Amino acid sequence: TQMELHTQGRQKFMEFPFVSAPHRELMVDLVSTVEDRLGSQLLPCTLPPDIQHCQNQNGTAQASLHIRSAHDSSTSKVDFILGSWLHFALPTGAALNITSLSAYLNPSTDAPNLVVELIQSSPTSLIFILDLPPRKDPVLYQEYLQTFYENTKLETRRQMLEKLPEVQPYVSSSLYLRCVLSPTAILIRIQTEDSGPERLEEIIKDQLHPVAKEVVGIWVDHCACGEREVEEEEKAYLKKRDQIIKRKTIEIDLGTNFPRLFGPELAGRVLGAIQEVYDR
Amino acid sequence: TQMELHTQGRQKFMEFPFVSAPHRELMVDLVSTVEDRLGSQLLPCTLPPDIQHCQNQNGTAQASLHIRSAHDSSTSKVDFILGSWLHFALPTGAALNITSLSAYLNPSTDAPNLVVELIQSSPTSLIFILDLPPRKDPVLYQEYLQTFYENTKLETRRQMLEKLPEVQPYVSSSLYLRCVLSPTAILIRIQTEDSGPERLEEIIKDQLHPVAKEVVGIWVDHCACGEREVEEEEKAYLKKRDQIIKRKTIEIDLGTNFPRLFGPELAGRVLGAIQEVYDR
Numbered sequence: 001t002q003m004e005l006h007t008q009g010r011q012k013f014m015e016f017p018f019v020s021a022p023h024r025e026l027m028v029d030l031v032s033t034v035e036d037r038l039g040s041q042l043l044p045c046t047l048p049p050d051i052q053h054c055q056n057q058n059g060t061a062q063a064s065l066h067i068r069s070a071h072d073s074s075t076s077k078v079d080f081i082l083g084s085w086l087h088f089a090l091p092t093g094a095a096l097n098i099t100s101l102s103a104y105l106n107p108s109t110d111a112p113n114l115v116v117e118l119i120q121s122s123p124t125s126l127i128f129i130l131d132l133p134p135r136k137d138p139v140l141y142q143e144y145l146q147t148f149y150e151n152t153k154l155e156t157r158r159q160m161l162e163k164l165p166e167v168q169p170y171v172s173s174s175l176y177l178r179c180v181l182s183p184t185a186i187l188i189r190i191q192t193e194d195s196g197p198e199r200l201e202e203i204i205k206d207q208l209h210p211v212a213k214e215v216v217g218i219w220v221d222h223c224a225c226g227e228r229e230v231e232e233e234e235k236a237y238l239k240k241r242d243q244i245i246k247r248k249t250i251e252i253d254l255g256t257n258f259p260r261l262f263g264p265e266l267a268g269r270v271l272g273a274i275q276e277v278y279d280r
Numbered sequence: 281t282q283m284e285l286h287t288q289g290r291q292k293f294m295e296f297p298f299v300s301a302p303h304r305e306l307m308v309d310l311v312s313t314v315e316d317r318l319g320s321q322l323l324p325c326t327l328p329p330d331i332q333h334c335q336n337q338n339g340t341a342q343a344s345l346h347i348r349s350a351h352d353s354s355t356s357k358v359d360f361i362l363g364s365w366l367h368f369a370l371p372t373g374a375a376l377n378i379t380s381l382s383a384y385l386n387p388s389t390d391a392p393n394l395v396v397e398l399i400q401s402s403p404t405s406l407i408f409i410l411d412l413p414p415r416k417d418p419v420l421y422q423e424y425l426q427t428f429y430e431n432t433k434l435e436t437r438r439q440m441l442e443k444l445p446e447v448q449p450y451v452s453s454s455l456y457l458r459c460v461l462s463p464t465a466i467l468i469r470i471q472t473e474d475s476g477p478e479r480l481e482e483i484i485k486d487q488l489h490p491v492a493k494e495v496v497g498i499w500v501d502h503c504a505c506g507e508r509e510v511e512e513e514e515k516a517y518l519k520k521r522d523q524i525i526k527r528k529t530i531e532i533d534l535g536t537n538f539p540r541l542f543g544p545e546l547a548g549r550v551l552g553a554i555q556e557v558y559d560r
Contacts, residue, residue, distance in 0.1 A: 137521075142524075175425055176422070179418040179425065240420075
């Protein structure tokens, strides 16, 4: 049944089998926080089983994908939430692990979306992205900047993490993604070669987890559940802008990696399934 | 006469009397580059003499302001260019020196504006800002991002400077300014405590000057002199967005410092004179 399909896929997704315990606990906590508050608005994940969890022929690449749309856009502000993890073994013996949670709202509100991503390229190196990407040009709408970025004190969280000695700013190679992110986006690279993997796990547990949990809480309270007035004309603008961002993000995130890792046939079906949710 | 007013003010402005030789040479070269190419389109600077060059009563603060509007918006794409320097002695005996050149285009084109700013807070510490701020939301217009930021290879210049060991990324405290800047904005802090003021002067001469000159050249060729088609509806959008940026920038840049340094009366007249150019 559909519900079994959802439950099995969710279980596999929530295992986060290739990352450290603090990394897994962070992701599980964030997904649970969002589901606890918004779950009653969401449909089960009904992607085919081999798309909810896919792997390549020799088992060096595995991925899990969990997408839940809102069942009623007249009562929910959520468009969909998307969780994923991707693991692939590098020829060097190391592995790359990417885990992410993002949430898109629908045009009944102009409040920001949510993006969390952890990219672990070695046991002592992690890229951490946490942001509420704006859904309208913040240059034109100062009330928007004030409401969602200044009043919520997101900058103090960014600065707190930036001050850790192991932290360097991270700059995305995509100019497009740089434009999509907010002025308080947390984009950092954490490197603990000198003190080992335990220190990285400690930073995930003691620093990243509480900040991510707080920011996700802000997003749920002020964005997914906050009241905003949006005029008809503006809805068309939000719909268009969201659509462009979704299309570009999938192109940048998955368009290059997936065909290489999983072959063109499976990659094509995965991208198609995501695209279908995006275009709904 | 008006021409004498311009010539005298320009002479004082181009002296940059409080900064090091390489810093002065950089500024003079950039202003000259812009004037050589666009000067024939520009009116003389006709601000009153005590606004073109102002100082406070005890002489601890001095500033020079040079603004030239285009004389014919039907043939020129330039709205105005604005050059300035500001010097003030700190109670510690040190001094703060800010020099800047910015250029705004008019709604006959949607091409980016130009911003160059050097903020020197000690002989071994400098903040350097160099950017072509976009005039429309780059998230919505990918052709714009491609044309002005990818094709012009601005990112390679940013990366080159970022790699110098004395360079750290600089993050503006204003969330608004962060939003106004482009994804390839150069925003760096250079610190040479260990190797002394000579090393900072060397970096200004050998690294910042050539990069700034190149970027100003790109701006003149591709933005101030490039052909772009802009529809009537879009002109209103550009006008509105430019207006908001100008108003906010003046508020952030001068609104707080000037009254404190030069007293409310003189500061009010300076801000009023700039506002008049902005609203024209």
